[in-house]
Amino acid sequence: MPHTVKRVIEGGMYILPSLLLFSIFVFYPMIRTLYLSMHMTDFQGNPTTYVGFEHFVYLFEDRNFKESMKATFLFVIYTVPPTVIISLCLALLANEKLRGIQLFRTFFSSTLGMSVAASSVIWMFMYNPAVGVINKILIALGGEERQWLLNPDTALAAVAAATVWMNIGFAFLILLGGLQNIDSTLYESAEIIGMSRLYQLWRITLPLLSPTLFFVITVSLIHAFQTFGQIDILTKGGPMNTTTVLVYSIYREAFVNYNFGFASAQAIVLFFIVLIVTIVQFTFAERKVHYQ
Amino acid sequence: MSLLIKKISLYAILVICTIIMMFPIGYAFLISFLSGAELLQGKWWPTTWSIKNYVIAFEKVPLGRYLWNSFVVSFIVMVGQLVVSSLAAFAFVFLRFPGRDLLFFLTILTMLIPWEATVIPNYLTVQSFGWTNNYLGLTIPFFASAFGIFLLRQHFKTIPFELYESAQVSGMKHFRFFWYVVLPLSKTSLATLGVYSFLTTWNMYLWPLLVTNDESVRTVQIGLKQMQTQEMATEWGVVMAAVMIIILPTLILIFIGQKQLQKGLMQGAIK
Amino acid sequence: MIELINVRKSYDGKTFVIDDISIQIREGEFFVLVGPSGCGKSTLLRMIAGLETITEGQLKIAGKEMNFAHPSERHLSMVFQNYALYPHLTVEENIALGLYGKKMLKKEKRKKCLEVSEMLGLTEYMKKKPRHLSGGQRQRVALARAIVAETPICLMDEPLSNLDAKLRSHMRTYIRQLQRQLGMTMIYVTHDQVEAMTMSDRMMVLCDGRIQQVGEPLQVYNSPSNVFVASFIGSPPMNMAKVQRLYDSFLLQHEWIVKIAGDAHVPNECVTIGVRPEHIRLAHSHEPHVLLEVIHVERLGTETLVTLRLTEHDQWIARWHGQYQIEVGQQVRIAIDDERIIFFDDKGRRVKREGDSYAAYGETSY
Numbered sequence: 016m017p018h019t020v021k022r023v024i025e026g027g028m029y030i031l032p033s034l035l036l037f038s039i040f041v042f043y044p045m046i047r048t049l050y051l052s053m054h055m056t057d058f059q060g061n062p063t064t065y066v067g068f069e070h071f072v073y074l075f076e077d078r079n080f081k082e083s084m085k086a087t088f089l090f091v092i093y094t095v096p097p098t099v100i101i102s103l104c105l106a107l108l109a110n111e112k113l114r115g116i117q118l119f120r121t122f123f124s125s126t127l128g129m130s131v132a133a134s135s136v137i138w139m140f141m142y143n144p145a146v147g148v149i150n151k152i153l154i155a156l157g158g159e160e161r162q163w164l165l166n167p168d169t170a171l172a173a174v175a176a177a178t179v180w181m182n183i184g185f186a187f188l189i190l191l192g193g194l195q196n197i198d199s200t201l202y203e204s205a206e207i208i209g210m211s212r213l214y215q216l217w218r219i220t221l222p223l224l225s226p227t228l229f230f231v232i233t234v235s236l237i238h239a240f241q242t243f244g245q246i247d248i249l250t251k252g253g254p255m256n257t258t259t260v261l262v263y264s265i266y267r268e269a270f271v272n273y274n275f276g277f278a279s280a281q282a283i284v285l286f287f288i289v290l291i292v293t294i295v296q297f298t299f300a301e302r303k304v305h306y307q
Numbered sequence: 308m309s310l311l312i313k314k315i316s317l318y319a320i321l322v323i324c325t326i327i328m329m330f331p332i333g334y335a336f337l338i339s340f341l342s343g344a345e346l347l348q349g350k351w352w353p354t355t356w357s358i359k360n361y362v363i364a365f366e367k368v369p370l371g372r373y374l375w376n377s378f379v380v381s382f383i384v385m386v387g388q389l390v391v392s393s394l395a396a397f398a399f400v401f402l403r404f405p406g407r408d409l410l411f412f413l414t415i416l417t418m419l420i421p422w423e424a425t426v427i428p429n430y431l432t433v434q435s436f437g438w439t440n441n442y443l444g445l446t447i448p449f450f451a452s453a454f455g456i457f458l459l460r461q462h463f464k465t466i467p468f469e470l471y472e473s474a475q476v477s478g479m480k481h482f483r484f485f486w487y488v489v490l491p492l493s494k495t496s497l498a499t500l501g502v503y504s505f506l507t508t509w510n511m512y513l514w515p516l517l518v519t520n521d522e523s524v525r526t527v528q529i530g531l532k533q534m535q536t537q538e539m540a541t542e543w544g545v546v547m548a549a550v551m552i553i554i555l556p557t558l559i560l561i562f563i564g565q566k567q568l569q570k571g572l573m574q575g576a577i578k
Numbered sequence: 579m580i581e582l583i584n585v586r587k588s589y590d591g592k593t594f595v596i597d598d599i600s601i602q603i604r605e606g607e608f609f610v611l612v613g614p615s616g617c618g619k620s621t622l623l624r625m626i627a628g629l630e631t632i633t634e635g636q637l638k639i640a641g642k643e644m645n646f647a648h649p650s651e652r653h654l655s656m657v658f659q660n661y662a663l664y665p666h667l668t669v670e671e672n673i674a675l676g677l678y679g680k681k682m683l684k685k686e687k688r689k690k691c692l693e694v695s696e697m698l699g700l701t702e703y704m705k706k707k708p709r710h711l712s713g714g715q716r717q718r719v720a721l722a723r724a725i726v727a728e729t730p731i732c733l734m735d736e737p738l739s740n741l742d743a744k745l746r747s748h749m750r751t752y753i754r755q756l757q758r759q760l761g762m763t764m765i766y767v768t769h770d771q772v773e774a775m776t777m778s779d780r781m782m783v784l785c786d787g788r789i790q791q792v793g794e795p796l797q798v799y800n801s802p803s804n805v806f807v808a809s810f811i812g813s814p815p816m817n818m819a820k821v822q823r824l825y826d827s828f829l830l831q832h833e834w835i836v837k838i839a840g841d842a843h844v845p846n847e848c849v850t851i852g853v854r855p856e857h858i859r860l861a862h863s864h865e866p867h868v869l870l871e872v873i874h875v876e877r878l879g880t881e882t883l884v885t886l887r888l889t890e891h892d893q894w895i896a897r898w899h900g901q902y903q904i905e906v907g908q909q910v911r912i913a914i915d916d917e918r919i920i921f922f923d924d925k926g927r928r929v930k931r932e933g934d935s936y937a938a939y940g941e942t943s944y
Contacts, residue, residue, distance in 0.1 A: 029398035036451035044428035128561035130510035209650025244512035
């Protein structure tokens with residue numbers, strides 16, 4: 016028995032730092048968020064009165080929150096499919112055996128090193144109505160000047176386009192890795208029986224890439240639900256709340272309006288969305304996806 | 308012949324994709340050499356390659372200070388993550404004790420909780436610790452990382468367990484085995500995690516926005532946002548110069564460590 | 579018929595991994611490419627398959643130049659070392675892929691697959707995925723996929739190297755019988771000289787991308803064209819020793835003199851001699867002999883391997899049929915029949931004896 020105790024203590028020592036930090040900065044705040052979401056708070060974030068689920072009830076009546084949810088889901092639809100499809104195309108292209116291909120791979124993954132702030136500032140300038148390159152090209156092609164980030168019809172799509180660009184680097188790198196993991200003799204065998212490249216893509220590549228593809232989709236989804244930086248820099252949630260995605264809404268509620276309780280309720284919504292996506296990933300990945 | 312045509316067209320597509328992908332960065336690079344007047348005239352190719360904008364960027368805002376802060380914060384988080392994650396990963400792979408699986412389950416659980424969902428209490432916690440406007444508040448919350456633990460655990464598992472058993476037989480202490488055998492054998496994974504944590508910390512946005520409110524510890528990303536709000540319209544060249552300075556360290560990291568990073572990300576994430 | 583004419587392969591334009599290979603492989607022949615790892619045998623096979631380009635020279639299949647033909651136009655099938663089974667497809671679907679692109683009714687295709695799977699004993703696994711099969715079963719699926727298309731040529735790249743020893747020896751016989759039964763031309767790559775010896779009609783021994791020898795198994799075994807072939811083919815390998823010539827005798831490492839009797843002349847160029855383990859024998863009572871010390875004995879039941887100290891640094895291995903009571907440290911009287919000795923020159927090439935001709939292969943009849 017003392018031997019077991021000794022082993023527990025020794026093992027615990029190695030894990031203690033992680034456990035302590037996780038407790039303070041992950042588990043405690045998660046519970047605290049839930050607690051705060053059921054309370055009214057003062058400006059210091061101290062709970063004042065218990066309100067039960069009233070915040071949540073109010074959330075689903077609140078027009079702002081509805082708009083925010085709409086913006087969030089639209090943003091996810093605008094960003095995730097294009098990111099995955101473009102990255103997949105780039106990865107397929109960069110998986111060809113060619114001289115100097117490594118250089119192209121590096122270029123395609125370069126946005127992984129771009130911070131959200133720097134990327135957003137660049138895109139902000141590109142969207143600039145007067146001097147930005149996008150309007151210049153548009154005018155050169157016979158279009159007219161547009162206020163991309165100030166027009167409620169285009170603002171969210173504009174932010175999404177910038178986001179797709181930012182996220183391609185990561186998705187590309189993971190998908191390329193997935194492609195490189197596919198045994199090359201499978202393609203050689205297909206060449207010998209005369210399978211066309213397109214059919215190879217459909218019959219070999221996509222099924223065998225499906226675990227990676229699924230992982231990239233999940234990560235991109237979660238990532239999209241957590242978007243904040245580009246909104247803060249490019250639109251500040253405007254115009255007319257069309258770009259107030261969930262995390263930006265949480266931020267504004269908590270750190271601009273000091274309404275911590277209400278913001279916490281929204282944070283709980285975020286938690287559940289991410290949870291659902293993750294659970295879907297786990298169950299789906301187990302069943303539907305081919306592992307090698 | 309058709310093979311040659313195929314090759315040429317492949318290269319053509321690759322080059323076009325590269326141009327599109329790299330366009331925003333190249334564009335920012337060009338703009339960073341333009342003066343305000345040139346910009347208003349609608350120019351985009353600099354007439355003179357003057358580094359004036361870069362000099363102004365350092366003069367107008369304490370960019371040097373911000374860069375230093377970002378570097379310090381990223382470095383501390385990198386070291387902290389390496390230490391904390393490798394210790395935990397070691398225990399999860401090599402040590403057998405009751406409760407280990409529960410602890411591992413808790414580690415997995417943290418992956419289900421998005422940082423943004425806990426940001427409010429975390430902000431209040433850090434504030435109550437007196438860690439706002441302080442390197443401590445910017446770094447310590449990020450020392451423990453489930454991703455880091457998984458990545459290293461995955462690699463530690465490839466170390467033959469016989470090595471551990473033979474060390475046990477020869478009476479080597481656990482920490483000695485960790486320090487002299489496991490860590491040296493895992494250099495590449497440690498490097499991958501190091502690069503990754505440096506990169507993500509350098510690029511962090513929401514948290515430093517919340518916990519810094521003066522230039523003493525403010526990181527370069529927040530500095531850039533501030534600069535962009537203040538300068539607007541007239542001094543875009545200067546802003547772009549700052550952008551170029553900020554992205555340079557991380558781009559270099561990516562260019563050097565791309566292959567390694569790819570392998571590491573796959574390992575930590577998928578298997 | 580497959581014909582290679584001065585075929586070369588280079589990746590960097592300077593060094594050749596396949597250098598000047600010319601060979602004709604006959605229809606219905608079981609042809610083995612054998613050599614140590616990295617000798618270029620797989621590359622050569624992949625060049626025939628069309629998976630690697632041919633830098634120089636010509637490849638003809640059935641009389642037509644095929645250098646630039648797409649792999650699928652060469653009418654061949656291939657079995658890979660790792661079997662290259664599609665993990666997401668069932669056994670049946672994997673086999674059916676062998677018929678991909680064939681103008682055939684679906685019903686016919688299914689019938690073909692069933693026939694082949696019956697032949698290979700796979701019928702009960704048809705709905706399973708490869709990962710649920712054992713190594714031997716996967717191997718048979720790979721074979722089935724290659725066979726089902728009934729291509730005139732089949733290429734195999736070390737197909738048995740992932741199997742355990744027992745199964746491997748079973749599959750050797752099995753593949754050989756299958757090839758005979760179907761009458762296909764087989765090109766088979768292996769690093770295992772036992773497979774080359776036991777399976778091939780003819781083999782090509784490769785080293786560093788060059789042909790060392792082409793011939794029937796026993797021809798290669800009995801008359802290796804050089805030191806490399808001599809030591810590569812046969813296990814334990816041929817015993818070698820550097821020698822000096824003294825008139826009609828050898829001086830071995832300054833210690834041991836071998837006198838060549840009769841009319842067997844010692845070629846002038848000879849610097850190395852080789853003797854197969856089974857040709858080192860115990861001397862009869864009044865025969866000239868040398869005394870050698872036994873330093874190790876391996877008793878295999880049907881035969882005995884005896885390691886002998888030849889000189890300070892050299893050891894020879896003798897292989898004797900039957901069981902012997904010999905102890906380590908014992909001195910034994912050893913004799914070698916002169917005609918069993920093979921001579922090599924300073925470049926390692928075998929030196930032909932006078933009167934050496936194909937008649938010498940008559941030895942095979944003993």
